[in-house]
Amino acid sequence: MVKGTTSLDRRNDIISAAVEVFAELGYYRATTAQVAERAAISQPYVYRFFTKESLLVAALDLSWQRILHTFQLVRDTKAPEFLEEGFTRAYEKIMESHRYEILLQMQAMTILETPVRETMTKGMNDVQQLVFNAFLQAGIEEPQERTTIFLARGMLCNVSMALDMPNLMIKR
Secondary structure (H helix, E strand, O other): OOOOOOHHHHHHHHHHHHHHHHHHHOOOOOOHHHHHHHHOOOHHHHHHHOOHHHHHHHHHHHHHHHHHHHHHHHHHHOOHHHHHHHHHHHHHHHHHHOHHHHHHHHHHOOOOOHHHHHHHHHHHHHHHHHHHHHHHHOOOOOHHHHHHHHHHHHHHHHHHHHOOOHHHOOOO
């Protein structure tokens, strides 16, 4: 371990490596040995913090927290008439800067293990609730329908990115 590096730093390094490895190879094909190699640590050190499943859950939680934090900033700083556009631009930036996190979320939607499913459900519910409440508080008409459309567009953006098909993106 690098002098001055804390256990929390190493834990975060492991999660970051897992995001990349799981997104590149898929959860079922990836191994904790590959995650350890990417994080430049030993495999037993990974197990000091995580099982493979708990590592996936931590990686997914990180990705959801990033989206929520970013959307909270938009909600708190954008005028009501720019709220939806602000969420859209913020999400596009996340897709550019944290592509592997979004790809990992997409893969995780097909994983049936309960902890993974619960993390995905909670993340989507939290984002849906934040967007809905922001639209409601901003006085946007039909906030539930607008929220659903916004989330559906986000999913289409994910597919567009994953398949490298920019023609699927909705231009405004």
